[in-house]
Amino acid sequence: MSPTRQDAWSQDEDLLLAEVVLRQIREGGTQLQAFEEVGKQLTRTAAACGFRWNSYVRKQYKSGIELAKKQRKELKKQQPSSRNNPIPLEDDVETISSPPSFEQGDTITFPLVIRYLEELYNKVNSHLTLEEDREKAYEKIKELEKQTYYLSSENERLATSLKTIEEDYLSLLEIMEKARKMVVLQEEDRQQKVKFQMDKNGNLERVEK
Known part of the structure; x- marks a missing residue:
C-alpha cells in the first residue's frame, strides 16, 4: 500500500481535482465520489x-x-427513465460534508483553520436556531389547537341556545295566536247575544239575550 502523500498541492493536481469534480457534476455524481477518485490517483x-x-x-x-x-440537467432531460445514474447527494458543491484531516500533509495555515472553525460554528448556531424556531412553532400549533377546540365547543353551545330560543319564540307565537282567536270568538259570541227591538215610541233598543 502506497503511503499517503503529505506534500503541498501542485498546479497539475489542482487541475486534475477540478476536472474530476466537474465531470462528476455533469454525470450526476457526488463530491465524495470525485474526492475518492482523485485521492486514489494522487x-x-x-x-x-x-x-x-x-x-x-x-x-x-x-x-x-x-x-x-x-449540462447535468440537459443529460437528465435526455435520459428521464434512466435509474442507473447516481443521484447527487447535494446540488450545491460548496458544502464540506466532514472536517478535513489536517494530518494528511496539506499546507494548512492558521487563518484557514480559523475560517473553517468559524463556518462550522455558524452552521451549528444556525441549526440550533432552527431547532428553537421549530419548538416555538410546535407550541404555537398546540395553543391554536386548544383555541380551536374551545371555539368549537362555544359554537356548539351557542347553536344549542339559539335553537332553544327559536323553539320558545315559536311556542310564544302559538300561544299569542290562540289568545287572539279566543278574543275574536268571545267578541263574536257577545255580538250574537245582543238583540234590538222597537219600543212604544218607535225607537230601537238593545235587549240582552
Missing part, C-alpha cells in the same frame, strides 16, 4: 481532496461549476 485521502477543493480550487471554477450543472 495517493491522498478523500478528506484532503475535499478540503483542497472547498478551500481553494472551487473558487477558481465557479463558472465551470454552473456550466456543469446545466
Whole structure:
C-alpha cells in the first residue's frame, strides 16, 4: 500500500481535482465520489481532496461549476427513465460534508483553520436556531389547537341556545295566536247575544239575550 502523500498541492493536481469534480457534476455524481477518485490517483485521502477543493480550487471554477450543472440537467432531460445514474447527494458543491484531516500533509495555515472553525460554528448556531424556531412553532400549533377546540365547543353551545330560543319564540307565537282567536270568538259570541227591538215610541233598543 502506497503511503499517503503529505506534500503541498501542485498546479497539475489542482487541475486534475477540478476536472474530476466537474465531470462528476455533469454525470450526476457526488463530491465524495470525485474526492475518492482523485485521492486514489494522487495517493491522498478523500478528506484532503475535499478540503483542497472547498478551500481553494472551487473558487477558481465557479463558472465551470454552473456550466456543469446545466449540462447535468440537459443529460437528465435526455435520459428521464434512466435509474442507473447516481443521484447527487447535494446540488450545491460548496458544502464540506466532514472536517478535513489536517494530518494528511496539506499546507494548512492558521487563518484557514480559523475560517473553517468559524463556518462550522455558524452552521451549528444556525441549526440550533432552527431547532428553537421549530419548538416555538410546535407550541404555537398546540395553543391554536386548544383555541380551536374551545371555539368549537362555544359554537356548539351557542347553536344549542339559539335553537332553544327559536323553539320558545315559536311556542310564544302559538300561544299569542290562540289568545287572539279566543278574543275574536268571545267578541263574536257577545255580538250574537245582543238583540234590538222597537219600543212604544218607535225607537230601537238593545235587549240582552
